[in-house]
Amino acid sequence: MSRPAAPRSPLPLVFITGASSGLGQALAAHYAAQGWRLALVARRVEAMQAWAQARNLPPAQYAVYGADVSQPASIQAATQHCLQQQGVPDVVIANAGISHGVDSGRRGDLAVMQRIWATNNLGMAATFQPFIQPMQQRGSGTLVGIASVAGVRGLPGHGGYCSSKAGVIAYCESLRGELRGTGVKVTTISPGFIATPMTADNPFPMPFLMPADRFAAKAYAVIEAQRSYCVIPWQMGWVARLLRVLPDAVFDRALAGRGRKPRSKEGDSL
Numbered sequence: 299m300s301r302p303a304a305p306r307s308p309l310p311l312v313f314i315t316g317a318s319s320g321l322g323q324a325l326a327a328h329y330a331a332q333g334w335r336l337a338l339v340a341r342r343v344e345a346m347q348a349w350a351q352a353r354n355l356p357p358a359q360y361a362v363y364g365a366d367v368s369q370p371a372s373i374q375a376a377t378q379h380c381l382q383q384q385g386v387p388d389v390v391i392a393n394a395g396i397s398h399g400v401d402s403g404r405r406g407d408l409a410v411m412q413r414i415w416a417t418n419n420l421g422m423a424a425t426f427q428p429f430i431q432p433m434q435q436r437g438s439g440t441l442v443g444i445a446s447v448a449g450v451r452g453l454p455g456h457g458g459y460c461s462s463k464a465g466v467i468a469y470c471e472s473l474r475g476e477l478r479g480t481g482v483k484v485t486t487i488s489p490g491f492i493a494t495p496m497t498a499d500n501p502f503p504m505p506f507l508m509p510a511d512r513f514a515a516k517a518y519a520v521i522e523a524q525r526s527y528c529v530i531p532w533q534m535g536w537v538a539r540l541l542r543v544l545p546d547a548v549f550d551r552a553l554a555g556r557g558r559k560p561r562s563k564e565g566d567s568l
Contacts, residue, residue: 309333309334309335309359310334310335310388310389311334311335311336311337311384311385311386311387311388311389312325312326312329312334312335312336312337312387312388312389312390312391313337313339313377313380313387313389313390313391313425313429314326314329314336314337314338314339314391314393315339315340315365315367315373315391315392315393315394315421315425316339316340316367316393316394316395317336317338317339317340317346317393318338318340318341318342318345318346318349319340319342319345319494319495320492320494320495320510321393321444321489321492321494321510321513321514322338322340322391322393322394323349323510324494324510324511324513324514325391325393325514325517325518326338326349327353327511327514328511328514328515328517328518329518330353330355330359330360332518335358335359335360335384336350336355336359336360336361337360337361337363337380337384337387338350338360338361338362338363339362339363339364339365339367339373339376339394340364340365340394341364341365341366343362343363343364346362347362350362361379361380361383361384363376363379363380364376367392367394367417367421367422367424367425368413368416368417368420368421369416370420370421370424373421373424373425374424374427374428377425377428377429378428381428381429381432386429386432386433386436386439387429387439388438388439388440389439389440389442389521390425390426390429390439390440390441390442391442391444391521392421392422392425392426392441392442392443392444393442393444394417394421394425395417395418395444395462396413396414396417396418397414397456397459398410398414398458398459399455399456400414400455400456400457400458400459401455402457407458410458411457411458414458414459414462415458415461415462415465417462418459418462418463418465418466419462419465419466419469422443422466422469423469426441426473429441430477430482433480433481433482434477434480434481434482436481437480437481438481438482439481439482439483440482440483440484440485440521440524441470441473441477441482441483441484441485442484442485442486442487442517442521443466443467443469443470443484443485443486443487444466444487444489445463445466445467445470445486445487445488445489446459446463446466446488446489447488447489447490447529447534447537447538448460448463449462449463449464449465449466449467449488450464450488450538450541450542451541451542451549452464463488466486467486467488467527470484470485470486471486471527474486474526483524483526484526485520485521485524485525485526485527485528486526486527486528487517487520487521487527487528487529487530488527488528488529488530488534488538489508489513489529489530489534490506490508490529490530490531490533490534490537491506491507491508491534492507492508492509492510492513492530493507493508493509493510494510506531506533506534508530508531513530513531516530516531517530
């Protein structure tokens with residue numbers, strides 16, 4: 299049985315998963331600059347501590363929680379620690395995610411796909427779940443799911459990642475309907491190509507590539523405006539709209555010969 303939540307601070311609190319690098323770290327930096335308190339969550343605790351210390355963040359402004367979002371018990375332990383130490387967050391950003399190319403003809407890649415879904419989908423639900431009732435009782439809060447333009451249509455060799463992000467979009471839409479009228483908002487953000495370690499090894503062109511700090515600033519504005527869905531950068535929103543309406547034959551020809559994201563070595567070892 300969980301302990302009572304900590305008293306509410308006058309400073310708003312954001313809970314961010316995947317905060318040790320990439321989008322999560324960029325979001326943490328932007329929220330810190332706006333004066334928010336931070337609940338930083340990732341497997342690499344030392345990396346988060348080093349980042350916060352390098353930025354000279356006062357100890358009262360942040361807390362670090364080690365967790366693996368693909369393991370529900372692990373991330374939910376982190377959420378309970380946050381509730382006890384820092385209180386109910388104003389914003390929860392389920393950002394943690396992984397991406398690997400997969401080949402569905404290889405048996406070992408089934409385990410890779412399972413890990414992608416466990417992290418990107420179940421991990422998001424397990425991140426949100428402990429905060430929903432406390433937010434409902436308070437009558438406010440925002441749950442943010444980080445999806446991807448890759449969730450709009452399936453790309454060859456990216457079946458695990460594309461399907462997981464399509465799942466994020468549908469899940470957040472479902473959750474938004476469930477929470478309608480409770481004061482708890484749900485925002486889905488679909489990044490296009492953002493310069494992070496996740497995109498660094500993509501062997502294909504990345505149009506409208508955006509620096510992570512610019513993405514974080516735009517995402518912050520979207521969350522503050524309580525928008526239900528947004529693609530960042532906006533140009534990729536038009537690309538997404540085009541992808542949705544392309545006939546299958548045209549879409550398949552357009553993707554023929556496109557470079558594929560490298561497969562995980564994990565799939566070769568199984």
